[in-house]
Amino acid sequence: MSQHPVIVGGGPAAMAAAIELARHGVRSTLLEEASRLGGVVYRGPLRDGVQLDYLGPRYSEALSKLHGDFQEQAGLIDVRLHHRVVGAEGTRSLVVLDGDERLHEISYPQLVLAAGCHERSVPFPGWTLPGVIMLGGLQLQIKSGVVKPQGPVVIAGTGPLLPLVATQLHASGVSVVGVYEACAFGKIAKESLALLNKPQLFLDGLSMLAYLKLHGIPMHYGWGVVEAHGEDELKSVSVAPYSATWEPDLSRVERFEAKTLAVGYGFIPRTQLSQQMGLDHGFSDDGYLRANANIWQQSSEPHVHLAGDMGGIRGGEAAMLAGKIAATSILLQRGVLEEELARVRRDRYLSKLKAIARFRAAVDRYTERGVGQIALPAADTVICRCEHATRADIDRALEQGVQDIASLKMRTRVSMGDCQGRMCVGYCSDRLRQATGRKDVGWLRPRFPIDPIPFSAFQSLGTEAVSHE
Amino acid sequence: MTVHINGQPVTAAIGETVLSVIQSLGVRQVARNDHNQVSGAYCGMGVCQCCLVKINGRHKRRACQTVVREGMQVETRVNRIHGQEAP
Numbered sequence A: 001m002s003q004h005p006v007i008v009g010g011g012p013a014a015m016a017a018a019i020e021l022a023r024h025g026v027r028s029t030l031l032e033e034a035s036r037l038g039g040v041v042y043r044g045p046l047r048d049g050v051q052l053d054y055l056g057p058r059y060s061e062a063l064s065k066l067h068g069d070f071q072e073q074a075g076l077i078d079v080r081l082h083h084r085v086v087g088a089e090g091t092r093s094l095v096v097l098d099g100d101e102r103l104h105e106i107s108y109p110q111l112v113l114a115a116g117c118h119e120r121s122v123p124f125p126g127w128t129l130p131g132v133i134m135l136g137g138l139q140l141q142i143k144s145g146v147v148k149p150q151g152p153v154v155i156a157g158t159g160p161l162l163p164l165v166a167t168q169l170h171a172s173g174v175s176v177v178g179v180y181e182a183c184a185f186g187k188i189a190k191e192s193l194a195l196l197n198k199p200q201l202f203l204d205g206l207s208m209l210a211y212l213k214l215h216g217i218p219m220h221y222g223w224g225v226v227e228a229h230g231e232d233e234l235k236s237v238s239v240a241p242y243s244a245t246w247e248p249d250l251s252r253v254e255r256f257e258a259k260t261l262a263v264g265y266g267f268i269p270r271t272q273l274s275q276q277m278g279l280d281h282g283f284s285d286d287g288y289l290r291a292n293a294n295i296w297q298q299s300s301e302p303h304v305h306l307a308g309d310m311g312g313i314r315g316g317e318a319a320m321l322a323g324k325i326a327a328t329s330i331l332l333q334r335g336v337l338e339e340e341l342a343r344v345r346r347d348r349y350l351s352k353l354k355a356i357a358r359f360r361a362a363v364d365r366y367t368e369r370g371v372g373q374i375a376l377p378a379a380d381t382v383i384c385r386c387e388h389a390t391r392a393d394i395d396r397a398l399e400q401g402v403q404d405i406a407s408l409k410m411r412t413r414v415s416m417g418d419c420q421g422r423m424c425v426g427y428c429s430d431r432l433r434q435a436t437g438r439k440d441v442g443w444l445r446p447r448f449p450i451d452p453i454p455f456s457a458f459q460s461l462g463t464e465a466v467s468h469e
Numbered sequence B: 001m002t003v004h005i006n007g008q009p010v011t012a013a014i015g016e017t018v019l020s021v022i023q024s025l026g027v028r029q030v031a032r033n034d035h036n037q038v039s040g041a042y043c044g045m046g047v048c049q050c051c052l053v054k055i056n057g058r059h060k061r062r063a064c065q066t067v068v069r070e071g072m073q074v075e076t077r078v079n080r081i082h083g084q085e086a087p
């Protein structure tokens, strides 16, 4: 058994936790499936020596500070890249697939889960065409510094990521047709005061809007996506004004040529591991499942901690603070810090988190999704790509009285394919909640392994596990 | 280094993903799923399974999560169930 705390993830939450532990002389093991540290926001360029000037000076500064701080402590952090956690054995050990496709079992005295989130996929006619891509995925492509998305690009969705990505795209030389923010401008303006809880983020937002205006990129408020068109791949995109509840006004549809449509209507925490461990979960106002944590970032099992987006979406800065709090709790549990001192440190981080929480709450209020959008798919629009279940299949199941996700899965096969429902769970949950009027219609339960793995990998388990550590 | 996309030699850099090499060719149609539907990269982060390609003879490898290695043979739009090969 590893005597060291284990950290799952390599994003800002995980890195901050590892740094904090190392600063107190505690060695940790960090498991990250990607080839680089940094998570979805701070992974940095794939190629060495690439300058990412077009991402803005504040981003570059935060990026180099996080990686610099980490590097200083590198001697006490056992980083394992290309290591994917594919399952959990209770709350004492993890099943991990390494870069050579061998399975290992790694046990831990304390754990930090910081697996982050993925984007919420919103289905509409044509959403499966090559060229339609999720907004954050598009941003990862720009940040990789290797290739640029094909323009012209249409951006549709809601939230502060829209103008940010539009600015980054334009600065990297890609043509942006327009940005379509589903929420009305008045609703954002109403939140100005609360958004000022993070004045710098608010100013950044304003300067991005000024940048877009200066470069003639139209920003439309209260507009959203309706349909993507094309035979084998995307050719054009239809957008329309959205009502307050996000019903599109189909009499005012506008259509634009585009090679790329980036869609970003929010995020969903990655709860596959926390669910498999049987930890306590709850639903957010946005309808997604998330693991519950207390003010020490402890889950319902006190030695298992949650940090970052896994416990709810709050952005990179909050992820780092939560990682530090989780580390502080572990330092207390291991007797490295005394209770009083740990408490003082925790409260310092918590007070910083509060300002972010107020800012996030304002963002959540204006980006609140309208129910009208679930009417977008046509009868033959595919909802679950992996198992090819259509909207008509889901409608039929609901008419037959299906009340929860588990039954919907049995009826329609949604989520039984390779992605295990990560892409359709948002839509299925929305439809069920609307049809039943209930807040809790269940959530998709992960299977082991949480990601597809080759059969050959199983041969190594058992023998390898013993020799490991 | 050189990798082969559908037999065509392409120059790639250390650290880059199979997906970024495919995209550098201007190709948007990447995968063919078990239902014979062609898809492009969608999430870019390993969760949607829409970028599955054949790499060195093995099916269903995620292009967005695989780092290129010298001499890699990559085939797009192929599926074990649907025998079609890319043109």
Ligand SMILES: Cc1cc2nc3c(=O)[nH]c(=O)nc-3n(C[C@H](O)[C@H](O)[C@H](O)COP(=O)(O)OP(=O)(O)OC[C@H]3O[C@@H](n4cnc5c(N)ncnc54)[C@H](O)[C@@H]3O)c2cc1C
Residues within 6 Å of the ligand: A008, A009, A010, A011, A012, A013, A014, A031, A032, A033, A034, A038, A039, A040, A041, A042, A083, A084, A085, A086, A114, A115, A116, A117, A118, A119, A135, A136, A137, A139, A140, A161, A164, A267, A270, A307, A308, A309, A310, A314, A315, A316, A317, A319, B045
């Ligand atoms: C595509 C995308 C783009 C985003 N862009 C922005 C942005 O520009 N600005 C912003 O403020 N917020 C952005 N967000 C929100 C962002 O998620 C948070 O702000 C922040 O990155 C959260 O940090 P984290 O450490 O919790 O998670 P992440 O940064 O997501 O890090 C989680 C890490 O865990 C790894 N991981 C997950 N599961 C496993 C596993 N089973 N085994 C091993 N490793 C695993 C992942 O590879 C990842 O590197 C984005 C989100 C997404 C999904």
Ligand code: FES
Residues within 6 Å of the ligand: B040, B041, B042, B043, B044, B045, B046, B047, B048, B049, B050, B051, B062, B063, B064, B065
């Ligand atoms: S693009 Fe989604 S898994 Fe690769």
